Amino acid sequence: DTAVSQTPKYLVTQMGNDKSIKCEQNLGHDTMYWYKQDSKKFLKIMFSYNNKELIINETVPNRFSPKSPDKAHLNLHINSLELGDSAVYFCASSQDWAGGISDTQYFGPGTRLTVL
Amino acid sequence: GESVGLHLPTLSVQEGDNSIINCAYSNSASDYFIWYKQESGKGPQFIIDIRSNMDKRQGQRVTVLLNKTVKHLSLQIAATQPGDSAVYFCAERENTDKLIFGTGTRLQVFP
Numbered sequence: 043d044t045a046v047s048q049t050p051k052y053l054v055t056q057m058g059n060d061k062s063i064k065c066e067q068n069l070g071h072d073t074m075y076w077y078k079q080d081s082k083k084f085l086k087i088m089f090s091y092n093n094k095e096l097i098i099n100e101t102v103p104n105r106f107s108p109k110s111p112d113k114a115h116l117n118l119h120i121n122s123l124e125l126g127d128s129a130v131y132f133c134a135s136s137q138d139w140a141g142g143i144s145d146t147q148y149f150g151p152g153t154r155l156t157v158l
Numbered sequence: 159g160e161s162v163g164l165h166l167p168t169l170s171v172q173e174g175d176n177s178i179i180n181c182a183y184s185n186s187a188s189d190y191f192i193w194y195k196q197e198s199g200k201g202p203q204f205i206i207d208i209r210s211n212m213d214k215r216q217g218q219r220v221t222v223l224l225n226k227t228v229k230h231l232s233l234q235i236a237a238t239q240p241g242d243s244a245v246y247f248c249a250e251r252e253n254t255d256k257l258i259f260g261t262g263t264r265l266q267v268f269p
Contacts, residue, residue, distance in 0.1 A: 082261070083245055084259070092235040148204065149194075149201035149203070150201075
């Protein structure tokens, strides 16, 4: 049983294109996140949603737009892709928001985005 | 600015030995710390966490030590196995803020 799943696993696209990455969690968690991991393995949060409400919006270009249709899904849409967007994007979820009793984050398998 | 770093980017140990992965953090207000393991091609996997009201927490074969005086966190893995080979990340958080991850340490286990 996959707890946090992402599609696609690999995404190769041309500069300037628009693409989406989907994330679903079947853990019944209230909070979901998007992280970006660069080529040096540095992991940085991009967005967080709690009960479909945007909680964290880091300094991310507005070409990136998260969308949460329901608590179990958090999709990431990227417009006008640039070379620097190439990275691995991880979705994560936690039962509670930070500071709650069950705020441990569980990560998906990642989506490797390559922009040519 | 805030930073969470690791002393050693790569740690090589022999199978059966104990491993110690260190992490320094700079935000003295951080009150929650967590270790993740990331195997090649996979997402980070939760190992163990600790809150600032504790100095030590043990799990199965793993122990996390927190020294708030010197802002230091360590992960000890007992009887290291080949399956422990991965990149290990520490992360910190202040109150209800976001998790800030360190740069990662690669653990290599040799037979």
